Amino acid sequence: MIETDQLTRCYGNLTAVDALTMRVEPGQVLGLLGPNGAGKSTAMRMIAGFLVPTSGTARVCGHDVSREPLKAKRALGYLPEGAPSYGEMTVREFLQFIVRMRGFKPDTGYRRFEAVVQQLQLEEVLGLCIDTLSKGLRRRVGLAQAILHDPPVLMLDEPTDGLDPNQKHAVRQLIDVMARERTILISTHLLEEVHALCNRVVIIARGKLLADATPAELEARSRYHGAVSFSAPGSGMSQEMLGRLPQVAAIEVDPLDGRITVFPKPGERILEPVETLLREQGLEVSEIQLERGRLDEVFRQITTTDGSAVGSRA
């Protein structure tokens, strides 16, 4: 479990993290979402015990990171931003260094070493210098380091940054497998990642917590939630008809591909009426789709400074 209470960090006049209070439970994969410079990494660095909070507290598995730092660090696996590691070491040397630092006995340590090497498919690069590895491989070495002691709490700062789609998929699968009985906190600015991995999302900007919800709840806040979109050639007339439906709030046409999106009035379901109308009109419609909502739109809406967005909480 990770708990923060009014966690605050200032750099001079700048408040990087502003009274952040949150709680991540076992079984949860929480995505910490925010624009660059929002304070995600600073918050994680405080939870990991690297930076001292200006005020407030953070606890890992009940251990205060300031008062019982070693206990907190033992319970935590942490991948810092950019996955730093000692470039002049080989992958094997580096992981063995972590084994020793984690205080394993030689036999259990070796078993854990073997396990993570297999999990992250590092067998072939064990003898290579970390400096010579690709970005993706380095990230995997960093992940191996973080999960080596099989920690109950895992905190990953942009774990898939710089990976190709296949590697991203592999890392997400790994996190998925690990998620079951662990507490996982991931920072990211990739919205697709939220869909793929997280069952909870916290959005922060300028150090403040702005939203705390499930991905589905966030999507429900989108203008696109419940909207129906379709492509139909020669649909000029049907637009007018659609606009007259009592449930419809607005209609938009994509200027590029002519795709039509029909927005519902709040609380209305419009898929059926729209379909019925189109059928009655005898229009040939290709791929009609009910939209779940667009996270990128919600993200922009929440994190851009127009005053109204700041402070709205789910």
Add this chain to the structure above:
Amino acid sequence: MTPVNAVLRRELRSYFVTPVAYVFLVIFLVLAGILTFYAGDFYERGQADLQPFFVMHPWLYLILVPAITMRMWAEETKGGTLELLLTLPLTLWQAMLGKFFAAWLFIGLALVLTFPIWITVNYLGSPDNGVILASYLGSWLMAGTFIAIGACLSALTRSQVVAFILTALVCVLLILVGQPQVLDFFSGTLPRKLINAVAHLSMLRHFEAIARGVLDVRDLLYFLLSMVGWLVAGVLLLDLKRMR
């Protein structure tokens, strides 16, 4: 103590993986040899001792120890590995001690490798080997103090060059502060007691005392306390970095 050991081993290995260790050893051994025979008049003195050898050590350390210690923390800060290291389950003290002992053991190895000169002097005459042993000990203690200074000042900055220059500067001050020329310069302006106190800070004075073969507790304490003091300062600096 496992974490100290783990850090120590990692550091030592990194010396030998990068050319640092070999460059250091070669330069140290070559310079120590040349300086002893040419600048130190090893033969011309006609005495079977290693005094001309040990008298050069402070000056060798002045250049070479900062080169070993400059990367100690500066490199970790710059490369981001400091975040990795400090989020592993170890205290700042354990990290500092691991790094310090790695460097100190390494200098110890360099000293051990000067054994041919000890064989030479034993072949040429019959020196007092007790004095030579004491001199080695004194030299190693002095190196430890230089390393502690370097470890502290490397924690101050993320630039290795700055760490090197600051360390060399502090070390040269500590060598020179007890020299008669320096003390004479201040004797007109400063009170006698203060000058005496300052003279006692001189590294050279304590090293020379040990190198004469007299193991005085005060000289040993001087080196040990200096090391502890500079290491404490280094740990405090690292802690400050986490708060700033």
